[in-house]
Amino acid sequence: MRGIHRAGRTFGIALLLVLGAAGLAHGAAPGSGTGAALKVENGSAQIDSWKAEDFGWVSRSLAKVPELKSANPRFTFWALGHGKKSVLAMLWDESGGTGTGYDTLYLDKNFNGDLTEEGEKYTGSAEKHTYEIKDLKEADGEGTFSMKLVMEKGNYHWQSGFHASWPNPSDAGKRVGFGVGLLPGNLQIRSAPKAADAPVYRLGGTPTPMLAKQVRENNKDRRVDVYPGETFAEWTAGSEAGVSMAVAVIGSAPENNLRFYHSQAPGGLPVVSLRVHGPDGKAAEEIAFTGGCGCAGSFGQELLIPRRVAPGTHTLVIRLNRPDWCGGKAEYLYPVSIQNPDFGKAYEDPAYTALKGKFGGTSAKFASLRRAVTPEQLAKAYPEEPIQGGRVWDNYMMSNSMHWDSKIANNGSAPYIEVGQKAGINAPNRGLIRFDLSGLPKGAKLLGAYARFTLVSVPWAGAKEDASVEAYAVRRAWNEVPEGNLHCSWYGPLYRGNKRQPEAPDVVFWKQGGCEDPQEDRYPDAAGSFSIANFPVKPSAKGAGDGERFRMAAMDITATAQKWLSGELENHGLVLVFKGSGGWAPICSSEHPEYIFRPTLVLAYEGGEMAGALTKPRGEDLDLARAEAQKRGVPVAIKFYSPTCSVCVKANKTTFADKTVKAALAKQVEFVSLKVEDYPKLAQDLGVGSVPTLVVLNADGATAKAALDSEVLLDGKALVAKLGEATK
Secondary structure, eight states, rough: OOOSOTTTOOOOOOOOOSOOOOGGGGGGOOSSEEEEEEEEEETEEEEEEEEOOOOOOOOOOOOOOOSSSSSOOOOEEEEEEESSSOOEEEEETTTOOTSSOEEEEETTTSSSBBBBBOEEEEEEOEEEEEEEEEEETTTEEEEEEEEEEEETTEEEOOOOOOEEEEEEETTTEEEEEEESSTTTTTTOOOOOOSSGGGOEESSSOOOOOEEEEEEEEETEEEEEEOTTSSSSEEETTTTTEEEEEOEEEOOTTTSSSSEGGGOOOOBBEEEEEEEEEESSSEEEEEEEEOOOOOTOOOOOEEEEOTSEEEEEEEEEEEEEEEGGGOOOOEEEEEEEEEOOOTTOOOOOHHHHHHHHHHHTTOOOOOEEEEESSSSSOOOSSSSTOOEEEEEEEEEEEEEOOSOOOGGGGOOOOOEEEEEEEEEBBOBBBEEEEEEOOOOOOOOEEEEEEEEEEEEETTTOOOOOTOOOOEEBOSSSOOSSSOOOOOOOOOOBBBBSSTTTTTOOTTOOOOSSSTTTHHHTBOSOOOOOEOOTTSSOOSSSSSTTTOOOOOOEEEEEEEHHHHHHHHSOOOOEEEEEESSSSSSEEEEEEEEEEEESSOOOOEEEEESSSSOOOOOOOOTTOOHHHHEEEEEEHHOOEEEEEOOOOOOHHHHTTGGOOOHHHHHHHHHHHHHEEEEETOOOOHHHHHOOEEEEEEEOTTTTTSSSEEEEEEHHOOOOOHHHHHHHTTTO
């Protein structure tokens, strides 16, 4: 779950992505919406325009209709499969007469236009009833379809669902397909009192993309459809852009759609990124959006637009990694306009300023330690910043939510460290951070150490005038992200995810929740503090600007850092505790896409040169994997994942924990996992359109030989078989 609370949040932009119109580029069946594939890059069709499917071929006429009791019957048509012969007519009637409730369903299951035939009438209750229709056979294909219609007081309940399947093109003994429903959004299946005016829903065919955003006119919100190639949004660097996504199949109008729960369509979760263009118009950088909180089937993506993005027109990219039978790989392109009045401006670092003031005239050397996985992440906040790559671990512990037991949650991959109390929780959250000092030269004398944190103004952020953050040295080891099924949460530094599970020998609980006990969890005296008073400061007058968007704050932790370096204290980092009468502040974490906003430890020291290094988590060093693969004479296999992806988590706990799968990976390839948020450009270059995806590289270690999507990665036997084929 992402760090920013979403209760009651309204995104300025809503994205409705309706699963893919790569149709013509991938030999899609007729009857699909059409996308204009300008070109194909890395196996993905580049779609920058779209034309809706014309359902004029559906006659909407019926040969025979039963005697109706309602003056307002409800007609809906369903185009099943890929062709044009399987048009299913649906009719609702009220057996007790107009206004008594729709309790009688007629389905033209043999597609002949006669709704009076035996077996095509279903009766139930006008209050709540479930109608299940199974094994509808396609008239001009091999598709099989089923519907579960849960009705409540004449409306479709969100538990209704629809399923379609076909023979697997690569394995005739199996079937492939998908299920869709009414979430997110509690959609209602639309209808009309006359068959001639009835909407058409598509269950099958090649799905189609569409975006939507909210505009406000005459004090009312109105949805405006935006198609590939049309400008989608105007964003300002330094502000958070929210994208709320659904994936669906669409019928005769944009509102006639059926959606994939949590956007989990065949092939995995979509990858959303901002493609930044250079002065020559060519793609210069891919910046991944990160996963949000999925509620009621939704799929949220967010990005604080980095200030390194030049003002001008860039591209929002939605990448889908669907199998060919479901549209194939595609990138849907939407121009976005970025404003950036701060582009190119240097930042004032309060930590460096403080240390320079104390030791600037001496022989002291300076270093700024920050987490960086790639060279691009070593961006400087100001020209003279002595930036060094180093290990930084951070996390935050949720005290409790009003709606669920969030004390079990791990947030080590979140882009923010949350400190304080916000709407939706009943006690303050706390942060954890640890800086690795091992890069200091042997025998170095540490003169000063300041931790630099950056607060950003996101929805619901706010702190009162007495608000501050105090830091205390931690006594216990804790995990940033789950390792061996143990993770850090409010309950413990090494916790197993559910308080109802029996205690195990390797589980460690805090003496007091949230690292509170001053004798066993943390040290009693504060290691440092910094003010977050009145953040963010609002504009002084109406129309005076957007107010405070970010704030860099420095905290002197010299005494504690010196003890860590000398060995007097074991370095388990700091716990960050909110102090004051109210509020909360989002502190950028070491995973934040604005690299210069990541927590930074600024040092003044005497001694040799510091050994900075890119942060390479265990099992995530691509350079090492390539080198080992060359020695062994085997391919490299890269698993792209996102820590916010539920499918990725499931695959790790099942498939990649299987002994047979582990043995196959160890023997046949040099295996490495990469977080798509850290390597968005590499993922794009290798044609990765969704996560999780396993890419097997050719002997050159740079180009893709095979790509296995989530359906394969959730099936251990299939993965072993496909891996064997790819490494022959």
